[in-house]
Amino acid sequence: MNNNELIAEFLGYTQPHPKYPGTTYWYKEGEEPLTILSFDTDWNWLMEVVEKCLIGEADTNRPDLIKNIYEGLTDINKQKTHKAVINFIKNN
Numbered sequence: 001m002n003n004n005e006l007i008a009e010f011l012g013y014t015q016p017h018p019k020y021p022g023t024t025y026w027y028k029e030g031e032e033p034l035t036i037l038s039f040d041t042d043w044n045w046l047m048e049v050v051e052k053c054l055i056g057e058a059d060t061n062r063p064d065l066i067k068n069i070y071e072g073l074t075d076i077n078k079q080k081t082h083k084a085v086i087n088f089i090k091n092n
Helices: 003-010 043-059 063-074 078-091
Strands: none
Touching: 003 043, 003 078, 043 063, 043 078, 063 078
């Protein structure tokens, strides 16, 4: 599983899509299917993940993981933010 797939699962998407089982579409009830995953290349996609990480901030006992996300955002560095989000998902 690559990092974008890890993020998709973190956001509640699954595969295979029930209407398109022979495809690689990602499914989430009430959402349009995702045909591509652009969390690593598009700020808009990445910000949805950042928001979920930060909303759950009170549930984490790892403030260092949250700090790394804030540092990526403060630096306006998409790669750094993406890496911090992946680290948050894997270690929280």
